[in-house]
Each structure stands twice: as C-alpha cells, then as structure tokens.
Amino acid sequence: MTQLQVVDVAHRFGRRGVLRGINLRVGAGECAVLYGANGSGKSTLLSLLATRLRIQQGHCLLGDLDIQKHAEMARQRIILIGHHSHLYGHLTPLENLIFFRDIYQLDTTQDLLVQAITTVGLAPFIQQPIRWFSAGMKKRLSLARILVSHPDMLLLDEPYSALDHAGVVWINTVIDTFQKQGGLVIMASHDPERVAALDHTPWRLDAGILQPWVEPNRC
Numbered sequence: 001m002t003q004l005q006v007v008d009v010a011h012r013f014g015r016r017g018v019l020r021g022i023n024l025r026v027g028a029g030e031c032a033v034l035y036g037a038n039g040s041g042k043s044t045l046l047s048l049l050a051t052r053l054r055i056q057q058g059h060c061l062l063g064d065l066d067i068q069k070h071a072e073m074a075r076q077r078i079i080l081i082g083h084h085s086h087l088y089g090h091l092t093p094l095e096n097l098i099f100f101r102d103i104y105q106l107d108t109t110q111d112l113l114v115q116a117i118t119t120v121g122l123a124p125f126i127q128q129p130i131r132w133f134s135a136g137m138k139k140r141l142s143l144a145r146i147l148v149s150h151p152d153m154l155l156l157d158e159p160y161s162a163l164d165h166a167g168v169v170w171i172n173t174v175i176d177t178f179q180k181q182g183g184l185v186i187m188a189s190h191d192p193e194r195v196a197a198l199d200h201t202p203w204r205l206d207a208g209i210l211q212p213w214v215e216p217n218r219c
C-alpha cells in the first residue's frame with residue numbers, strides 16, 4: 001500500500017520563507033487536513049506535492065517514488081483539485097475527460113468516461129460546453145478524474161468552496177470511498193465543520209511550520 005513521506009521540505013519565494021522544515025507522513029487510506037490562515041503555505045505545499053512547484057529543500061516520497069526526481073511518473077499517480085479547475089470552457093464534459101485521458105496516457109475507454117460523468121451527476125449536460133456550468137458543476141467534473149485515473153494520492157485545496165449542502169455530502173462520500181479503496185488524501189481547508197464527517201487527522205500550518213492540530217481550551 002502506498003504512503004506519502006514529506007521530509008524536511010522548505011520553500012521560499014524570493015526572500016520570504018513560505019515553508020520551514022515540513023515533515024509529514026500519510027498512509028494509504030488516510031486523510032490529512034491542513035488548517036491555517038491565508039498565506040500560511042497550504043496551497044504552496046499542495047503545489048509542491050503535485051509537482052507544480054520544484055522542491056527547493058528536502059524530499060517527498062510517494063511509496064518508493066521520489067516525486068521530484070521522477071515528476072512525470074508521479075503525475076500519473078496524483079490528482080490536484082484546487083481553485084483552478086484546469087478544465088476547458090469550450091469543451092463538453094466528455095471532451096474534457098478525453099483530453100485529460102490523452103494527456104496522461106490513460107488506458108480508459110470512452111464508455112468508462114461516460115460512466116464517470118454519469119456517476120458525478122452530469123449526464124444531462126454531457127453535450128454542453130462547460131463554460132455555462134456553475135462552480136459546483138465544474139468541481140464535480142474535476143472529481144470525475146478520480147474515477148477514470150485511479151490515483152494513489154488526492155490533493156484538495158478548499159474542496160467545499162462553491163458547494164451547497166448536497167454538494168458537500170456528495171464530495172465527502174467521494175473522499176470516503178477513495179480512502180476505503182486505499183487512496184490517501186491531503187486537504188487544505190478553512191471548514192472544520194464540513195471536514196468533521198471524514199475520518200481524518202488535522203494539522204495546523206502557521207508561518208510555514210506544520211504541527212499537529214490541538215483543540216483550544218474552552219473555559
């Protein structure tokens with residue numbers, strides 16, 4: 001089973017240190033949730049894990065794969081869903097998934113792509129360009145990628161934004177199923193109430209330093 005190991009990772013933008021000696025281990029079927037203020041480094045850490053930024057210090061292992069040294073191989077095993085959907089508005093849901101499949105050279109039939117679109121509730125809109133989709137619908141389509149690529153690691157940056165209650169329940173079901181199938185999840189969130197439904201371990205990222213989350217004392 002695959003696990004993630006983040007060892008002494010640090011990152012700077014110019015003179016500003018964003019991450020300072022990050023150490024984290026997440027096993028198969030586990031979910032780590034990162035809490036922290038805007039600018040604390042949550043999105044930067046997710047971008048490093050997704051190989052969208054180059055690691056300046058330390059290293060990350062996904063199983064026995066160094067994601068920095070073998071970035072192309074790592075991208076086959078990782079999905080990042082964040083503020084930018086990386087979907088194309090002039091394409092339909094099916095065309096977007098075909099493009100995703102071809103870019104990542106997935107061995108997935110068109111029938112399975114259609115099935116994924118149906119599973120995320122977008123079958124009635126399968127022939128419509130997604131430029132007309134709501135933010136919640138685009139998020140559903142982004143999550144359909146999980147169903148067609150079977151990644152080892154799912155990275156989520158504020159996954160509950162733009163979702164109504166039904167959407168929150170749905171995405172938590174997707175995450176829970178992914179965990180039960182052995183996938184590991186790293187999530188950045190400001191929403192502990194919605195995360196509470198998940199089996200997860202909370203962490204606090206403050207000024208680039210990652211520590212286990214400790215509930216504040218209540219008098």
